[in-house]
Structure formats: structure tokens, C-alpha cells
Amino acid sequence: MSRTFLLVASLVVVTCGACGQIPLQQSASTSEAPVVTWKGLYAQNCSGCHGADGSIGGARPLRDASYLASVSRNGLIDIVRRGQGVLMPAMDVSQGGAISSEQIAQLVDGMMSDWGQGGKPHVVAWAGELGSPQAGHAVYAATCQSCHGLPDGVAAGTRGSVTDPNYLRLVSNQALRSAVIFGRSDLGGLCNGPYPGQPASRTLSSSEVADVVAFLASKRPNFGGHTP
Amino acid sequence: MIRWLRSLIGWTEERSGAIAMVAPIMTHRVPRDAKWWYVFGSATLMFFTIQIVSGILLATLYAPSAAEAYLSLVYIDQQVPMGWLLRALHAWSSNAMVLMVVVHMSQVFLHASFKYPRELTWMVGVLLLLCTLALAFTGQIMRWDQDAYWGLGIGASIVDRVPVFGNQLRNIMLGGPIIGGATLSRFFALHVFVLPGLTIALVGLHLALILKGGISEMPQVGQVVTPETYRKEYEARVHKTGVPFFPDAAQRDMVFCGLSLIVVMALAVWCGPVGPSGVPDPTVINANPRPDAAFLWIFAAMALLPPQIETFLLLASPPLIVLGLLAMPLLANRGERAPTRRPIAVIAFTTIAVAIAALSWLGVTSPWSPVMDAWTSVPTPVNMVKQLTPLQMQGALVVQYQQCRNCHALDGTGGMRGPELKNVGARLSWDQLVRQVQQGGGNMPAYGKTLSSAQTTALAAFLQSCRTDGVGPATIPGALERAATPDQPPVAVPPVSQ
Numbered sequence: 001m002s003r004t005f006l007l008v009a010s011l012v013v014v015t016c017g018a019c020g021q022i023p024l025q026q027s028a029s030t031s032e033a034p035v036v037t038w039k040g041l042y043a044q045n046c047s048g049c050h051g052a053d054g055s056i057g058g059a060r061p062l063r064d065a066s067y068l069a070s071v072s073r074n075g076l077i078d079i080v081r082r083g084q085g086v087l088m089p090a091m092d093v094s095q096g097g098a099i100s101s102e103q104i105a106q107l108v109d110g111m112m113s114d115w116g117q118g119g120k121p122h123v124v125a126w127a128g129e130l131g132s133p134q135a136g137h138a139v140y141a142a143t144c145q146s147c148h149g150l151p152d153g154v155a156a157g158t159r160g161s162v163t164d165p166n167y168l169r170l171v172s173n174q175a176l177r178s179a180v181i182f183g184r185s186d187l188g189g190l191c192n193g194p195y196p197g198q199p200a201s202r203t204l205s206s207s208e209v210a211d212v213v214a215f216l217a218s219k220r221p222n223f224g225g226h227t228p
Numbered sequence: 229m230i231r232w233l234r235s236l237i238g239w240t241e242e243r244s245g246a247i248a249m250v251a252p253i254m255t256h257r258v259p260r261d262a263k264w265w266y267v268f269g270s271a272t273l274m275f276f277t278i279q280i281v282s283g284i285l286l287a288t289l290y291a292p293s294a295a296e297a298y299l300s301l302v303y304i305d306q307q308v309p310m311g312w313l314l315r316a317l318h319a320w321s322s323n324a325m326v327l328m329v330v331v332h333m334s335q336v337f338l339h340a341s342f343k344y345p346r347e348l349t350w351m352v353g354v355l356l357l358l359c360t361l362a363l364a365f366t367g368q369i370m371r372w373d374q375d376a377y378w379g380l381g382i383g384a385s386i387v388d389r390v391p392v393f394g395n396q397l398r399n400i401m402l403g404g405p406i407i408g409g410a411t412l413s414r415f416f417a418l419h420v421f422v423l424p425g426l427t428i429a430l431v432g433l434h435l436a437l438i439l440k441g442g443i444s445e446m447p448q449v450g451q452v453v454t455p456e457t458y459r460k461e462y463e464a465r466v467h468k469t470g471v472p473f474f475p476d477a478a479q480r481d482m483v484f485c486g487l488s489l490i491v492v493m494a495l496a497v498w499c500g501p502v503g504p505s506g507v508p509d510p511t512v513i514n515a516n517p518r519p520d521a522a523f524l525w526i527f528a529a530m531a532l533l534p535p536q537i538e539t540f541l542l543l544a545s546p547p548l549i550v551l552g553l554l555a556m557p558l559l560a561n562r563g564e565r566a567p568t569r570r571p572i573a574v575i576a577f578t579t580i581a582v583a584i585a586a587l588s589w590l591g592v593t594s595p596w597s598p599v600m601d602a603w604t605s606v607p608t609p610v611n612m613v614k615q616l617t618p619l620q621m622q623g624a625l626v627v628q629y630q631q632c633r634n635c636h637a638l639d640g641t642g643g644m645r646g647p648e649l650k651n652v653g654a655r656l657s658w659d660q661l662v663r664q665v666q667q668g669g670g671n672m673p674a675y676g677k678t679l680s681s682a683q684t685t686a687l688a689a690f691l692q693s694c695r696t697d698g699v700g701p702a703t704i705p706g707a708l709e710r711a712a713t714p715d716q717p718p719v720a721v722p723p724v725s726q
Contacts, residue, residue, distance in 0.1 A: 048604040048628045051613075058608045058624035086683070087625040098604075148618075160617020167619040169682035170626075187614060 038110025041103055045091055054115060056186040059088070060178060065119025067182045068112050070126040076112075080104045085172035124181050124206045127174060131207055136215025139208045146196040151219060168220035177213045180204065257470035258477050259445040265339070266443065268332035270481035271488050272360075273431065275325035278489075279363070280424060282318040290370070292416040294409040297372035301504045316496035322364055324492045326522045329360050337577060340565035341444040344455040347557035349437040352430055354553045359427040364522050366419035372412060373504035379519055380407050382530075389539045442466060443477075447565035455562055524591030525584045531594065532587075535670060595644030598634040602642045609639040612650075616693060623690025626683050630675065638694070646672060653695040657702045661688045 042054065051057030062068070081097075081104055083090035091097035092104060099107070140151060149157030161167065162176075171179075181204075183191035194200045204212070241247050289308060291300035304311035333353060336342055342350035365383075369376045380402070387401050388394045395405075403410025442462060445451075471477070502520070519527050533541055567574050599606070608624050616624065627633060627649075635645035656664065665684055668674035679687065692701050 043605060044601065045604045047607045048602070048633065049608070049625055051610070052607045056610050056613060058613055058621055058628060086680075087622065087629045089629060160619060162618050164619050166682040166685040167622055169680065170622045170686055171618075187616075 038107045038114075041099060041107045042111070045099055046107075049087075051186075054111070060175070060182075061184070061186045062111055063115045064182060064185075065116050066122055067119070067126075067178070068116030069119030070122045070181075072126075073108060073112060075127060076108050077104055079174075080108060085175050086170045088175075122181055124204070124209050126178065126181060128177065128206065128210055130173065130214040130217060131210030131212075133211070133215045133218040135207075136211035136213070136218075139204065139212040140215050143193075143195040143198060143202070143204065144191070144212065151215075162216060163219045165219065165221045168216060169223075173213055173217050176216050177209060180209050180212055253439060254474040254478075255472040256439060256442075257466050258443045258473050259466055260469045260471050261446040263446075264480060264484070265335055265446070266477065267481050267484035268328050268335060271485050272325055272328040272332055274485045274489070275321045275328060275492070276427065276431065278321045278492075279318065279325060282314055282321065283420070283424070285314055286318055287420060292370075292412060294372065294412045297370070297412055298504055298507060301371060301373075305501060312501050313496060315501035316499070317493070318367075319502040320492045320495045320499070322367055323521055324488060326360055326364055328488075329357050333357060334577065334581070338567050338574065339444065339447050340453075340560075340567075340570060340573070342557040342561075343453045343563070343565060344458055344561045346437070346441045346444060347561055349434060349441055350557045351554050352434045352437060354550065356427065356430050356434060357553075358550065359423055359430060361522060363419065363423050363427065364520060366415050366423065368520050368523075369412070369415040370419055371503045371505070372508050374506040374508055375503060375518060375520075377407060377508035379523075380411060386542050390543060443473075444565075447567065449564070449566045449569060451566075452564055453562050518591070518597075521588070525587035528587040528591035528594060532590075598645050599643040600634055602633040603628050603631040606633055606642050609641065612638060612694065616690070619686050620690045620693045623686035623688070623693075626679070626687040627690060630679065630683070630687075632687075635672075646670075649691060649694050651694060651696055651699070653692040653701050654699045655702055656691070657704050657707070658688060658692055659704070659707070660702070661691050 042050075043052075046062070047054075047057070049057055049059040050062050054063035055061050060067075079088065081090060081092040081101065082095055089097065091099055093100050137151070144162070145151075145157070147157050147159040148162045149160075151163040180191050193203050195202055237247075286304070289300065289304050289311065291297055301315070304315055306312075308314075336350065336353070365379070368379055384398050384402055384407070388398045390397055399405060401411075401414075402408070403414050445462070445465065518524070530538075530542065564570060608628065613621070613624060627636075627638070632649075633642040635643040637644055637648045637650075639650045640648070652661070662684060664672070665679065665687055666674060666676035675684075695701065
């Protein structure tokens with residue numbers, strides 16, 4: 001009886017094996033499913049620096065409707081593809097990154113349509129040329145100094161120095177411009193106003209933005225002409 | 229028909245004498261009490277036989293070249309009818325063989341069957357254990373996937389540590405200074421020719437020694453092994469109460485082997501083949517290589533070795549363990565065999581078994597391997613981002629950008645290979661942070677040549693801010709501490725009051 005049972009059991013197991021397919025979890029062809037949604041791409045490639053849901057992180061928040069309504073699609077794609085400054089890596093496979101150009105376009109389109117909903121473009125263009133550092137010094141003293149301290153001075157201000165040469169060596173002029181225009185409301189700091197000691201309606205004009213960015217850029221140590 | 233068969237057998241027997249040679253072996257008398265404890269050796273032999281048969285079949289399909297090995301496995305899995313089952317059977321039978329060898333040795337050790345006159349049988353058994361483990365390791369290399377690549381890399385780096393001859397030994401092992409085509413060729417030769425041949429020879433010797441010394445009896449309290457009288461006493465007992473090996477003992481062997489085979493077949497069918505885990509490309513760092521089950525405990529033990537004595541233990545432990553196993557029957561070849569009268573042996577066995585089980589468990593669940601995509605996919609905790617200065621914020625980005633998160637956790641998220649950084653600012657002073665980043669230490673690489681001074685400063689500024697609420701930054705009493713930014717002048721820390 002027991003021998004018959006063993007024989008039948010063996011046959012059943014072998015027959016199952018003969019009829020069955022390769023178990024999926026072990027198959028080389030079914031290793032890891034590719035990420036297909038833009039949110040999946042974001043979670044895998046961007047959330048480390050820009051935050052889990054894009055609203056707060058070490059780097060600029062991307063869940064910012066005003067920012068997304070102001071930037072150009074191609075400009076954003078270019079930043080993602082080729083990187084920016086020192087600490088935003090190039091993400092395109094051709095640049096040593098991990099995702100394809102198509103995925104980058106999918107990511108940017110997804111962000112702009114989902115997170116950019118209802119956002120109005122800022123009156124100041126998100127990209128532009130540098131202005132006058134001298135004029136920028138005056139703008140800085142009037143609008144930035146109360147939080148970020150004296151340039152070249154000992155006081156770093158309540159929000160920390162933005163004229164620190166080490167800081168400036170790590171951020172690009174475009175990143176500085178975006179910070180001045182859109183601020184970091186996620187951190188409680190409002191670089192785009194209202195400014196302490198200034199009328200509530202005071203905002204920075206396009207030329208003032210260009211000037212203050214030029215002023216900050218002038219504080220950046222220039223090692224061999226390299227600009228982040 | 230039967231008459232014809234009998235005459236054929238008779239004709240063959242008259243000329244070869246095969247039955248006359250085998251019959252005494254099959255019917256030799258074994259102790260009556262040699263019951264289910266004694267089936268593990270036979271099961272090991274059965275799995276070895278399965279390995280040879282399935283291995284020969286796999287060798288007809290496998291391409292032993294570095295360029296094609298991985299693809300040939302994918303081909304066997306996906307294109308060859310039942311190819312995946314063949315690979316699965318080979319892999320699971322290999323695991324079963326290692327398990328059976330270990331269980332068999334444990335039984336022999338606990339029953340002290342290695343004592344006189346079976347010392348040589350034990351020693352050959354130890355060599356068979358080494359052959360089995362070597363077959364398992366070289367079999368893992370045959371997969372030529374990420375596990376194989378990194379396993380080889382670790383093996384080569386251990387060999388490299390051998391004083392004076394390290395480089396030469398590594399070159400012999402790999403067929404050159406790096407892992408390449410020659411590496412697979414020589415491991416293929418080892419796995420398919422050298423080790424199976426050696427194992428077959430040792431199995432033959434092992435069986436011959438068993439026949440010569442006889443199967444040991446179940447240990448009885450008070451039945452002491454005395455070399456001077458043991459053989460005569462054993463033969464008298466077996467002659468009086470023993471039973472023929474076939475069919476009495478062989479029946480149990482066959483039942484156990486059959487059941488083991490069903491379990492292994494079921495595992496092969498339901499779990500499928502092992503690997504290949506990923507292309508063996510050293511540029512693909514997003515790998516989480518783990519050794520096969522038999523080596524998980526070694527993997528864990530190596531990860532836990534104190535760095536100061538790591539090299540010594542890596543090089544000295546294996547020969548010491550093997551020598552200890554080989555010498556054991558020479559040092560204790562007489563006396564009591566009953567486990568109840570050998571407390572030290574039982575305690576030692578239990579300790580080793582628990583340690584290996586615990587280390588294997590750690591090997592499965594350990595967080596020692598870096599999380600290779602943490603730098604882009606594990607966010608900096610929100611509570612650690614708020615209230616940071618612009619420079620510290622850039623430091624938080626350096627932590628991500630330089631992939632520090634792959635090894636270090638922030639508030640419990642990220643890699644666990646290195647220390648958690650949540651409170652590092654309270655543990656290390658500014659200078660200590662900079663030194664650790666630039667020069668590395670422990671198992672951390674030096675980043676001095678990778679980071680610019682601005683990145684280092686920003687990183688140190690962020691790390692110094694990593695403190696629980698209300699805790700000040702770590703300082704060295706009496707030392708002149710640099711502040712995080714040039715905006716703040718160095719502050720002299722008052723010396724500790726005596």
C-alpha cells in the first residue's frame with residue numbers, strides 16, 4: 001500500500017513538472033518589471049533629492065504649480081537629461097544616467113500635467129541673462145539681507161548665508177534664479193516676497209532678479225573659469 | 229523469457245564473477261539497531277548520483293565560455309523542453325546533497341562513530357565534505373551571473389590577502405589578474421572533471437572503509453570503545469544479532485531516498501531553477517549578490533569579522549577547521565560513544581549548529597549589502613530637511629549625489645551597511661567628520677579625491693546638523709573647532725575643567 005502510494009506520489013510530482021512551465025519568479029526573462037508610469041519613474045529616479053511626493057526635499061520642490069507653469073517643457077527636459085549645477089546628475093542613458101529620453105519626456109509631461117495644474121506663469125521669465133552685480137548688491141541689501149545676512153559679513157542671517165562661497169560653488173545661476181523667483185515655500189522661506197521691512201506689495205522685477213543673481217554669481221570663487 | 233534471462237545471467241556470472249563479488253557486500257551483516265539514523269549517507273550518495281546524471285545532461289547544453297554561458301542558461305531555461313526542470317533538479321539536488329552530508333556528519337559526530345576503527349572513514353568523509361562544498365561553489369560559478377561574479381570577486385580578494393604569494397595564487401585561481409574567460413574555463417574544468425572524479429574516488433574509498441570497519445552500532449552507555457578489544461567484540465555482536473544489509477537496512481535507505489527525491493523534485497518543480505540572477509557585468513552595481521544557501525553563514529561571518537583581525541581569521545580559520553576535523557578521531561579514538569556521556573561534544577555541536585543557523589539567517593536577512601538605488605529613490609527625511617541653511621541643504625544633496633545613502637540610513641531609511649547618520653553630528657566633531665569623509669576608515673572608502681572642498685564643506689555642514697533636538701554638536705574639549713561656514717569664525721571650545 002505504502003509503496004503504491006509513494007509510486008503514485010512520485011509520478012504526480014514528475015508529471016506536474018513535465019506539464020508545468022518554469023516558475024515565473026525564477027525565470028531570467030522576468031527579472032524586474034520595467035517602470036511604466038511617470039510617478040514610478042519619479043519615485044525611482046528623483047524622489048531621493050526632490051522628496052517623496054515632490055513637495056519637500058533637499059533640492060527644489062517640483063510639486064510647485066507656479067514653477068511648472070513657468071518653465072519651458074524643453075528646458076526642463078534638458079535639465080533632467082544633462083543635469084544642472086554640481087549636484088543635479090544627468091539622468092539620460094546617453095549621459096551616463098539610468099533612464100531613456102522617452103522616459104524623461106514622459107516624466108516631465110506627467111509632472112507638468114499633474115503637478116502643474118492650475119499654476120499661473122510667473123511674471124518674471126524663469127530663465128534669463130545675468131544683470132548688474134552692483135545693482136544686485138542693492139537689491140540684495142533691500143530684500144535678501146534680513147534673512148540671509150550680510151554679504152562677506154560674519155552674520156549668516158536667520159536662514160543661513162547664500163553668499164557662502166562653498167554654497168555658490170555648488171549651485172548654478174539657473175538654480176539661484178529659480179530660488180529668487182519661486183522661493184522655497186516648502187521650507188517656510190519666501191524668497192519671492194513679502195520681504196521683511198518692505199511693503200507687502202514689493203516684488204522683484206525682471207531686471208532686479210537678473211541683478212541679484214548676477215550679484216550672487218559674482219561672489220562665487222572662480223577656479224579656472226568653471227561655473228556650475 | 230525468465231529461463232532465457234537466467235541463462236544469460238548465468239553465462240555472464242560464470243565469466244565475470246560479478247554477483248559473487250557483490251553478493252557478500254550486499255548481504256554483509258550490519259547491526260540490528262542500525263535503523264533510521266543510518267540513512268543519510270545513502271541519501272547523500274543518491275543525490276551525488278543525480279548530480280552526475282543531471283550534470284552530464286546539462287553539460288550537453290551549457291556553453292562554458294564567458295561570452296555565452298549566461299545566455300546558454302537562459303536558452304536552457306526557455307528554449308530547451310524541460311531544460312528549466314533539469315537545471316532546477318541539479319540545483320536543488322545540490323542543496324540536498326550538502327544538507328545530507330552535513331546531517332550525516334552530525335550523526336556520525338554525535339554517535340562518535342569516528343572512533344576506532346573508523347578514523348580513516350571519518351577523514352575521508354571530511355574530504356568528501358570539502359569536495360561537496362567545492363562542487364557547490366564551483367557550480368554557483370557556472371551560472372556566470374551577478375552572484376557568480378561577486379562570489380568570485382570575494383574569493384579572489386581573500387586569496388589575494390595571502391602573504392607573499394597572494395597575487396600568484398589569485399592569478400592561478402582566476403587565470404589572470406581579473407575575472408575573465410579563463411576564469412570560467414578553469415572553474416568549469418574543476419566542476420565537471422576534477423571534483424567529480426575526486427569525489428567518485430573518495431566515495432569508493434569511503435565505502436570500502438565502511439565495509440572493512442563495519443557499520444557502527446547505536447551507542448550504548450557503558451559500551452566503551454577499546455581499540456585492543458573492539459573489533460573482536462563488534463564482530464561477535466554483529467554475528468550474533470546482526471542482519472544482512474540487503475534487504476533489511478537497504479529497505480530503509482530506499483524509502484528515505486525515495487521520500488527525499490520526492491521533496492527535491494517538488495522543490496525543483498515549484499521553486500524552479502536557481503538563477504541566473506543578472507548579467508555578470510561589473511559596471512552594473514545595482515546588484516544584491518548573495519551566495520547559495522551552503523555559504524550564507526560564511527558570507528555572514530565574513531561581514532561580521534572585526535577589521536583588525538579580518539585577514540588573519542580569513543586565512544587561518546579554514547585550514548584550522550579542516551585540520552581540527554581531520555585530527556579529531558586521532559585525538560579521541562576510544563572511550564564512551566553515547567552522547568549522554570560526552571557532554572562537551574554535545575555542547576560543542578549544539579553551539580556550532582546554532583551559530584551556523586543564526587549566521588545563515590543573518591546571511592539571508594542582513595542589511596550589509598548596499599541599497600544601490602537609495603541615492604535616487606530614498607528621500608531625505610522631511611524632518612531633517614526643514615530648518616537647514618542653504619549650505620547644509622546642499623550637503624543633504626551631496627549625501628544623495630555621492631550615494632552615501634546606499635550604505636548609510638537617515639532616520640531609518642537607506643542602506644544599513646554603515647552607521648545611521650541621524651545623530652552623527654552629536655557623535656563626531658567637525659574635524660572628525662571631514663577626516664572620515666576625506667580619508668574613509670572602517671569599511672568606508674576615502675572620498676578625499678572624489679569630493680571638491682565645497683562638497684566636503686557642505687557635506688560636513690549637513691552631517692553636523694544631523695542631531696536630535698536639543699543636542700549640541702560634538703566637540704573635542706580644548707580643541708579649536710572650525711565652524712561650518714566661513715561666515716562663522718572658529719570657536720575655541722573651553723577645556724574641560726579639572
